[in-house]
Amino acid sequence: MIPDMNFFEIILYRTTNADVTLGALLKFFFVLSLSVVAARIFTIYLRRSLQDRVSKDVTEAVIKLLYYGAMGVVFISILPLIGLDPSGLLLAGGVAGIVIGFASQNIVGNLVSGFFLMIERPIKIGDQVEVNGISGYVSDIRIISTLVRTYDGLLVRIPNEQVFTTNITNLVGHPVRRFEYTVGIRYSDDADEAIRLIKYLIDKEPFALQNPSPSVFVNELGDNSVNISVRVWAPVSEWFDLKTRILWTIKKTLEENGIEVPFPQRVLHFTGDSERVNENVEELLAESEG
Amino acid sequence: MYGYHDLPVDVEEEGISISMEKLGEQWVYRRKFGDEEVEKLILGDDKCLIINPVEPLNTPKEITPNLLIEFEKTLLIGAGEKKQVFLTFPVEIGIFISGKTKKNLEILDVLSLVGQKFTLYGEVSNGVVCKYWKSRVYTAPPDLNPLQEGVLELTLRNSSSEWAKISKVVFSAYGMKLYYDGGVFMKARMDILNRNSAETSFEALPSNGDRQGSLFKSRKEAFGVYGIRKLGLVPLKFYMGWGL
Numbered sequence: 001m002i003p004d005m006n007f008f009e010i011i012l013y014r015t016t017n018a019d020v021t022l023g024a025l026l027k028f029f030f031v032l033s034l035s036v037v038a039a040r041i042f043t044i045y046l047r048r049s050l051q052d053r054v055s056k057d058v059t060e061a062v063i064k065l066l067y068y069g070a071m072g073v074v075f076i077s078i079l080p081l082i083g084l085d086p087s088g089l090l091l092a093g094g095v096a097g098i099v100i101g102f103a104s105q106n107i108v109g110n111l112v113s114g115f116f117l118m119i120e121r122p123i124k125i126g127d128q129v130e131v132n133g134i135s136g137y138v139s140d141i142r143i144i145s146t147l148v149r150t151y152d153g154l155l156v157r158i159p160n161e162q163v164f165t166t167n168i169t170n171l172v173g174h175p176v177r178r179f180e181y182t183v184g185i186r187y188s189d190d191a192d193e194a195i196r197l198i199k200y201l202i203d204k205e206p207f208a209l210q211n212p213s214p215s216v217f218v219n220e221l222g223d224n225s226v227n228i229s230v231r232v233w234a235p236v237s238e239w240f241d242l243k244t245r246i247l248w249t250i251k252k253t254l255e256e257n258g259i260e261v262p263f264p265q266r267v268l269h270f271t272g273d274s275e276r277v278n279e280n281v282e283e284l285l286a287e288s289e290g
Numbered sequence: 291m292y293g294y295h296d297l298p299v300d301v302e303e304e305g306i307s308i309s310m311e312k313l314g315e316q317w318v319y320r321r322k323f324g325d326e327e328v329e330k331l332i333l334g335d336d337k338c339l340i341i342n343p344v345e346p347l348n349t350p351k352e353i354t355p356n357l358l359i360e361f362e363k364t365l366l367i368g369a370g371e372k373k374q375v376f377l378t379f380p381v382e383i384g385i386f387i388s389g390k391t392k393k394n395l396e397i398l399d400v401l402s403l404v405g406q407k408f409t410l411y412g413e414v415s416n417g418v419v420c421k422y423w424k425s426r427v428y429t430a431p432p433d434l435n436p437l438q439e440g441v442l443e444l445t446l447r448n449s450s451s452e453w454a455k456i457s458k459v460v461f462s463a464y465g466m467k468l469y470y471d472g473g474v475f476m477k478a479r480m481d482i483l484n485r486n487s488a489e490t491s492f493e494a495l496p497s498n499g500d501r502q503g504s505l506f507k508s509r510k511e512a513f514g515v516y517g518i519r520k521l522g523l524v525p526l527k528f529y530m531g532w533g534l
Contacts, residue, residue: 175419176410206350206406210422212414235353235408235419 015083028081035074039067061143062118106161110144113164117141122168130169132162172236176209179232179243183250184225189259191218191226197253198230205246207238224264291383291437292470293510295339304403304437308385310339321385321399328399336390339398342512343440343474344384345463347421348400355463355516356528358411358420359442361427365456367448367482376428377442377459380404380421381474386513397515403438411460412532420460433473440474445493448482456482456534463516465492465526469509488534491527 008023043063050059079086101108118141123129127138129148136150146163148156171177185194198216202208212233219229230250234242251261291303297317300309307322310332317332319339347355359377367373385399409422426432431441448454459480469475477493495509 174415175417176414204405207353207408209419210407210409212410233410233414237353238351 013083017085018080018083020081020083024081028078031078031081032074035071039070042070043067065143106159107144110160113160114141114143114145117146117160117164123163123170127173128171130171131158132166134158135171175236176212176233177236177239178212179234179239181230181247181250182219183228183230183254184222184261185228185254185259186262187226189226191228193257194228194254194259197257197259198228198250201246201249201253202230202232205232205242207234207242208246209233209235225262292342292512293340295341297337297339299339301341304435306383306401306403306437308339308341319385319387319398321401323401323403326401330398332387338388338390340386340388340395340513342384342386342510343381343436343468343470344400344512344515345466345468346380346382346402346423347463348382348384348515349402350406354408354419354421356411356418356420356460357463358409358422358458358460360409360422360424360458361456362424363427365427365446367446367454367456369448369451369453372445372447374443374445376431377425377444378423378428378432378434378439379425379442379476380406380423381436381438381440383437384513384515395513400515411458411530417532418460431473436470436473440468440476443475443477445477445479446482447479450482450484452485454482454485454488454534456480456488458534459488459490460528460530461490461492462525462528463514466514466516467492467494468512468514469495470512471509474512475509482534486531486533488530489527490530 008021008026010022011019012022012025013020043066046063046066047059050062076086076089079089117123123131123138123141123146125138125140128136129138131146131148134148134150134156136148136154136156138146139149139155140147141160143160145157145159148158150156183194183198185191195216195218199214202214202216208214209232214230214232216228216230218226220227232242232246254261291301291306291308295301295310298309298311300311301307305323308320310317310319312318315333317334317337319328319330319332321328345357347357357379359379361377365375380402381404382400382402384397386395387398388395407422409420410417411420412418425442431443434441444459446456459478461478466476477495478490479493480488480490482488495511
């Protein structure tokens with residue numbers, strides 16, 4: 001007679017919590033393998049969907065975090081199958097979690113801010129930004145910190161919590177940007193002619209946008225000069241080049257046409273005896289020369 | 291100037307001088323226009339130079355694939371109507387190098403004889419930068435200098451139920467198809483969807499034998515700078531959503 005045996009019911013070993021059967025052990029490995037396969041498929045899907053949106057480093061960090069997090073949860077939940085009670089582990093984990101939580105609240109804060117930065121996306125890699133008084137190009141957005149390459153070539157690491165909670169100025173957030181000059185001319189010069197010349201120069205510049213149109217106008221009758229405001233819009237990629245090029249061209253063109261940028265000056269009026277005035281002026285001149 | 295040129299080549303027209311001559315084992319490409327001078331070295335024999343008009347979006351610097359043509363006078367078109375007008379567009383001259391088989395082209399140089407200007411179509415916060423050109427609206431194709439300007443045959447279709455006022459049209463360079471032979475030509479359409487929006491696209495011509503329109507009879511299709519790029523899925527149409 002062959003005894004009626006169910007192989008899955010064979011008890012392999014006993015723990016204080018339960019008897020571990022062959023079936024339970026196989027179930028444990030089956031669920032674990034299935035979870036590994038499912039997690040791998042999920043990471044492949046996640047890697048594909050994030051590849052154009054987030055930098056590779058960040059993608060890998062997020063994927064690893066999710067992969068090991070999911071595997072940890074699955075592993076703990078199937079521990080009873082092999083006779084281990086996870087409640088003790090959870091209790092120990094809970095206590096450890098509180099201790100680690102207190103110790104690493106800044107890291108967690110940066111991590112959470114990093115996630116929100118990736119979702120809200122106020123800045124992208126390659127953008128020119130000003131964060132917390134630091135200006136430069138965003139070279140990477142990582143899970144804990146953001147790297148900024150300053151205009152003089154320094155690499156600055158800013159914790160994501162700071163990036164997220166302070167004001168961010170994205171200098172290339174819009175397709176176009178405006179710059180402004182104030183050009184002072186003498187009171188004796190023809191302001192209309194100066195405006196015409198400046199408008200002509202701007203019109204010749206390809207990157208000075210047609211629309212929004214540039215504006216050139218007398219803005220102030222200053223102490224020493226008639227101040228003309230020049231406001232020009234340019235594509236963000238060309239803004240700086242145009243700004244640095246056009247001002248000197250304006251100055252040279254105005255001077256070529258007899259319009260000068262004046263030095264600071266004072267007009268003095270003397271009253272009374274003209275001879276004494278002349279003496280006073282001569283004394284003042286002698287003092288200034290001496 | 292436009293067409294295929296076997297090496298060595300020396301062409302001069304309207305102040306532009308283009309030459310390619312052998313210097314030892316290599317070919318030297320030289321181009322002069324005003325103060326501008328370009329010189330490049332090319333290795334290998336059995337090459338041919340192709341000069342043809344290209345999309346007007348490469349000079350002075352390629353910063354946008356969009357061209358905005360502003361009309362000198364606003365056009366009005368009634369509901370459901372379809373009309374054809376002719377506009378001008380700026381021409382850029384593209385110089386390509388290719389093997390004798392005229393395959394595997396590479397751009398050598400691009401120049402323009404006309405003034406360049408850019409503009410913004412849409413809002414400062416989310417508009418698009420476009421190359422800018424102002425054109426008169428013609429009812430028949432005008433005679434133009436083919437090194438400077440081309441003729442754009444534009445078919446306007448007002449599929450909305452109200453009058454449409456049109457003062458500009460914006461195109462994407464990815465769909466541009468230029469033709470040349472004496473003059474430079476393009477054919478495009480503008481489908482007006484409502485008062486504020488339209489969709490624009492370029493139309494390819496049927497092969498030489500099947501062409502009916504006199505404007506495009508015996509025209510050669512030009513190689514475009516955007517055309518020779520291996521592009522993925524890019525929209526060939528432009529949706530004008532910020533007003534007409």
